[in-house]
Amino acid sequence: NSAISSYFKVVVLGAPGVGKTSITQQFMTSEYVAFENSVDQEENLVTVQLNGEESTLEFLDASDNEVNLENIRADAYIIIFSIPHRDTFDTAVDLLSELRMDMGIDRTVIMVGNKLDLVRKRKVKTEEAQEVSKMYDGKYIEVSAGLNHNIDELLVGILGSIRYKLNPS
Numbered sequence: 001n002s003a004i005s006s007y008f009k010v011v012v013l014g015a016p017g018v019g020k021t022s023i024t025q026q027f028m029t030s031e032y033v034a035f036e037n038s039v040d041q042e043e044n045l046v047t048v049q050l051n052g053e054e055s056t057l058e059f060l061d062a063s064d065n066e067v068n069l070e071n072i073r074a075d076a077y078i079i080i081f082s083i084p085h086r087d088t089f090d091t092a093v094d095l096l097s098e099l100r101m102d103m104g105i106d107r108t109v110i111m112v113g114n115k116l117d118l119v120r121k122r123k124v125k126t127e128e129a130q131e132v133s134k135m136y137d138g139k140y141i142e143v144s145a146g147l148n149h150n151i152d153e154l155l156v157g158i159l160g161s162i163r164y165k166l167n168p169s
């Protein structure tokens with residue numbers, strides 16, 4: 001296959017313990033993964049095939065000391081919070097407003113509510129998270145890394161949004 005695949009960087013943000021590592025790991029097992037050898041667990045790299053086009057995504061955990069956000073030209077940001085932990089939502093909203101102030105609306109930002117499986121411990125309403133995301137021109141999705149629920153949808157959402165912003169049609 002000689003097709004040149006595009007390469008995108010995705011920065012993963014959120015308070016400690018919200019599931020940044022778990023979600024990134026689940027991306028590596030997505031059904032959209034292009035080839036057997038197109039995953040690099042160490043480097044958090046995955047090549048996926050979507051709508052007949054190949055793209056390589058690199059996920060950078062913003063809480064990793066080796067990741068210097070100022071020097072990264074990111075194509076997208078995902079801001080994760082934990083649905084059963086209210087304080088992590090407050091952190092996510094702060095991050096979202098900071099991101100938008102810093103770089104305007106030309107970059108993809110997706111707010112992610114994780115741990116959807118802990119249904120009875122919910123501390124953040126879906127509508128509330130949707131409303132805040134919309135206010136800052138971001139999308140909102142709820143997932144469970146634990147159950148691998150909606151993780152593929154998130155991956156497709158990230159890539160679809162990056163491609164759309166590059167080439168609106």
Ligand code: GDP
Pocket residue numbers: 014015016017018019020021022023114115116117118143144145146147
């Ligand atoms: P990080 O600090 O943001 O990278 O968070 P981790 O990915 O290390 O996850 C923190 C803890 O939350 C771990 O014990 C995970 O097993 C747990 N966790 C992550 N995702 C989920 C989820 O969807 N549901 C539940 N119940 N636990 C989760």
